[in-house]
Amino acid sequence: MVNKNRERITSAVTNLDLHDIARAAKTYGVRSFHVVMPLADQKSLIDKILNHWISGAGGRYNPLRREAMEMIQTKNSVADVLDHIRNEGAGVPKTVATSARKQARSIRISAFRDMLRSGEPYLLNFGTAWGLADDFIAHSDYLLNPIRGNSDYNHLSVRSAAAIMLDRLMGMKGEG
Amino acid sequence: MVNKNRERITSAVTNLDLHDIARAAKTYGVRSFHVVMPLADQKSLIDKILNHWISGAGGRYNPLRREAMEMIQTKNSVADVLDHIRNEGAGVPKTVATSARKQARSIRISAFRDMLRSGEPYLLNFGTAWGLADDFIAHSDYLLNPIRGNSDYNHLSVRSAAAIMLDRLMGMKGEG
Numbered sequence: 001m002v003n004k005n006r007e008r009i010t011s012a013v014t015n016l017d018l019h020d021i022a023r024a025a026k027t028y029g030v031r032s033f034h035v036v037m038p039l040a041d042q043k044s045l046i047d048k049i050l051n052h053w054i055s056g057a058g059g060r061y062n063p064l065r066r067e068a069m070e071m072i073q074t075k076n077s078v079a080d081v082l083d084h085i086r087n088e089g090a091g092v093p094k095t096v097a098t099s100a101r102k103q104a105r106s107i108r109i110s111a112f113r114d115m116l117r118s119g120e121p122y123l124l125n126f127g128t129a130w131g132l133a134d135d136f137i138a139h140s141d142y143l144l145n146p147i148r149g150n151s152d153y154n155h156l157s158v159r160s161a162a163a164i165m166l167d168r169l170m171g172m173k174g175e176g
Numbered sequence: 177m178v179n180k181n182r183e184r185i186t187s188a189v190t191n192l193d194l195h196d197i198a199r200a201a202k203t204y205g206v207r208s209f210h211v212v213m214p215l216a217d218q219k220s221l222i223d224k225i226l227n228h229w230i231s232g233a234g235g236r237y238n239p240l241r242r243e244a245m246e247m248i249q250t251k252n253s254v255a256d257v258l259d260h261i262r263n264e265g266a267g268v269p270k271t272v273a274t275s276a277r278k279q280a281r282s283i284r285i286s287a288f289r290d291m292l293r294s295g296e297p298y299l300l301n302f303g304t305a306w307g308l309a310d311d312f313i314a315h316s317d318y319l320l321n322p323i324r325g326n327s328d329y330n331h332l333s334v335r336s337a338a339a340i341m342l343d344r345l346m347g348m349k350g351e352g
Binding site: 148 | 203204237238240323330333338344347
């Protein structure tokens, strides 16, 4: 990720990023949700949260929440995520970056929606803090256009951006 | 709101509901975002959060966040929200309820998108906890279809549901 000054950082875990994105992933039929976190203390915080909602009191109180939280995998790096997916026998996914800033190589979200119909695996990446680092974006196979609302303000939370993106990519619009 | 057992409750404030929904509202050109909270201690918590992000250190650190948080109005009741909008000279809005459960009277989200083009004011309502109370929904002018993903799982957070709903209603899809 980068911080406000576009310096490379590792961002801290936000509890509701885990909940909200897992629930949206489950709603939109995403196969798995990986949280990339190289810091040991932050990883143990994730474990604590997941234990509460999967095997602990949270999961007993709210089994539907447990179902979503069970999707979460914690990994040290994107390379480890790619290994995990490859080891599951799902093939080697293409990586897709998201950003609030359009670049010359950005592709339309609707074009990626069409690509997903092929059934090939894709790893869709979202950044917390001030977004994914430039070199990560540059090395991704694809970069998606930013989400446009209907104003010049483009500072959605990562939770909102992920939810909207999944809806644009996978939502059943015809029934809405 | 209702709780897990569909008993009527007043739900506590969730900090990120304020941030995420204000940011989405700003992104999608919503005129104002009202948080209905009748409990004094919870209202003072909202005030504390808003003060931090509007006149305090948060607003200086992140002016874009301040711009979103400035949209938030805290009100005791939906009747007070309607009064506020009427007093602004924007007319008397029709009330629109959202719910994860479809009813016979639910209308299509796309139909409401068309209605918004008239320029008439609408007050779109989202519930926290286990959703808006049944009698509130029954007394609303309209009820929208639930958001469908592409699975049977329909337990989005209110933050995600509000973001997706605003995108379906106001998003510039042509440019995505």
